[in-house]
Amino acid sequence: MFETAIQTFTSPVVLFFVLGLFAAYVRSDLAIPEPIAKAMSLYLMAAIGLKGGVAVAKSGIDGTVIAALAAGIVAGFVLPLFAYVVLKSFGKLDRINSGAVAAHYGSISVVTFVTAGEILTGQGREPGGFMVAVMAAMEAPAILSGLMLARGAGSKSGTQSTGEMLHEVFTNSSIVLLLGAFAIGMLGGAQGFAEVSPFFEAGFKGVLCIFLLDMGLIAARRMMDSRAVTWRLGVIAIFLPIVNGAAGTALGIGIGLDAGSAAALGVLCASASYIAVPAAMRLALPEADPGIYLTMSLSITFPFNVLINIGLISAFAAMLTGAGGATP
Numbered sequence: 001m002f003e004t005a006i007q008t009f010t011s012p013v014v015l016f017f018v019l020g021l022f023a024a025y026v027r028s029d030l031a032i033p034e035p036i037a038k039a040m041s042l043y044l045m046a047a048i049g050l051k052g053g054v055a056v057a058k059s060g061i062d063g064t065v066i067a068a069l070a071a072g073i074v075a076g077f078v079l080p081l082f083a084y085v086v087l088k089s090f091g092k093l094d095r096i097n098s099g100a101v102a103a104h105y106g107s108i109s110v111v112t113f114v115t116a117g118e119i120l121t122g123q124g125r126e127p128g129g130f131m132v133a134v135m136a137a138m139e140a141p142a143i144l145s146g147l148m149l150a151r152g153a154g155s156k157s158g159t160q161s162t163g164e165m166l167h168e169v170f171t172n173s174s175i176v177l178l179l180g181a182f183a184i185g186m187l188g189g190a191q192g193f194a195e196v197s198p199f200f201e202a203g204f205k206g207v208l209c210i211f212l213l214d215m216g217l218i219a220a221r222r223m224m225d226s227r228a229v230t231w232r233l234g235v236i237a238i239f240l241p242i243v244n245g246a247a248g249t250a251l252g253i254g255i256g257l258d259a260g261s262a263a264a265l266g267v268l269c270a271s272a273s274y275i276a277v278p279a280a281m282r283l284a285l286p287e288a289d290p291g292i293y294l295t296m297s298l299s300i301t302f303p304f305n306v307l308i309n310i311g312l313i314s315a316f317a318a319m320l321t322g323a324g325g326a327t328p
Contacts (some may be wrong), residue, residue: 007085015113016209017306020216024224031090032214040211042177047200048114048132049178053185054193055129065130065256068265074135074139075248075269083240084149091232093292096150096312098279100288103146104297105240107273108138111215113301114208116267116310123314126261129185135268136178140255148283149157175276179313215302223299228291237272237300245305245313263317270309272297 023030041154056065080102098183113135113235161226185193229237248269252262274297 011122011327012114013118013208013212014306017115017216017303020213020218021220021303024070024220025219030217032210032217037211037214040214042173044114044204044211045110045177046181047204048110048117049181050185050196050200052129052132053182054188054190055185056133056182057186057189059130059293060130061130065128066301067258067326068128068130068261069137071251071265072138072256072268073141075251075265076106076134076138077145078106078300079143079244079269080149083236084146084253086236086240086252087233091230091236093233096285096287097289097292099146100285101146101148101150101293102149103143104272104274104277104293105244105301106138106142107271107277107298107301108135108142108268109274109305110135110273111211111266112271112310113267113275115212115306116264116313118205118208119310120260120263120314123323125258125263125314125318126137127264128258128261131261131268132178133263134181134265136175137177138268139273139276143277145276145283146151146281148289150269154226204290212306219299219303221293226290226291226295226299229295229300233292233296234300237296238304241270241272241301241305241309242312245309246316249313249317250320253317259317259321261284262320263314266313266317267305267310270305270313272301274298274302277282299323 003041020030059065077190080099083102083105084098087093087096087101091101093101113131117131120127245266247266249262249266251269252265253259257265278290278294279295281293282290
């Protein structure tokens with residue numbers, strides 16, 4: 001287990017993230033221009049969606065895929081409930097902020113998932129391509145669950161905001177691109193992907209490294225500027241990904257997923273959204289404090305997952321399946 005965690009930490013994609021953290025903390029002027037960062041984000045989502053669709057085209061949709069989708073959707077609804085209780089009781093947050101933060105911890109981080117996919121593949125535990133669809137399916141349930149929890153005490157947001165929020169979720173650029181690329185990959189199959197694979201395969205790891213460098217810079221700088229997060233919320237931002245990740249991995253093994261796919265489900269459950277959910281919360285719950293939910297998800301949970309928790313989840317999945325080393 002320790003060896004797996006060390007292998008994760010020494011991965012180039014993780015080390016570039018560490019470099020970004022270091023550069024920010026020493027107050028270097030290193031920065032990635034916003035247009036370039038956005039282009040890299042679009043590239044990564046298109047690539048992971050395409051490759052996932054191609055993988056499903058090869059394997060087909062069977063009971064395992066359906067079970068994984070169902071598990072992801074259920075997790076998207078249930079995880080915010082657990083987070084909400086912890087945030088209210090230990091974190092001492094009010095109902096609205098508890099619901100808003102809880103939605104983040106039931107949703108997913110695309111970058112965390114992509115990073116985990118690269119690390120797991122390097123360990124010989126490549127997740128199934130259908131996990132891309134599971135990732136996309138977890139976004140909306142978490143937002144709806146968190147919103148219902150927050151509105152229980154009379155949030156001022158009305159029915160019209162709910163409709164606008166749902167539109168925001170389902171037309172969010174990351175969801176549209178991921179699902180669209182996934183569908184293109186399924187329709188084109190391996191033969192169609194071969195035509196564009198030099199672009200989407202050769203540069204993928206390099207782009208991911210630079211993107212994580214940028215994420216390290218952003219996470220560290222936001223943490224240094226934040227004053228809204230208490231030590232209790234900092235503890236929760238680490239506690240939730242540990243518990244959720246272990247539960248998601250065990251659930252994956254329980255429904256028959258291989259070690260890599262189960263670990264990917266664990267990573268999805270452990271991650272916290274910092275793109276789609278904040279956008280939805282700004283629209284549907286303007287009363288909630290972005291300084292709390294963004295700092296927790298982006299500046300604490302995201303670095304913890306990339307640096308430590310992906311390795312722990314991978315090792316846990318290997319332990320549950322009896323695969324101490326790389327899978328054949």
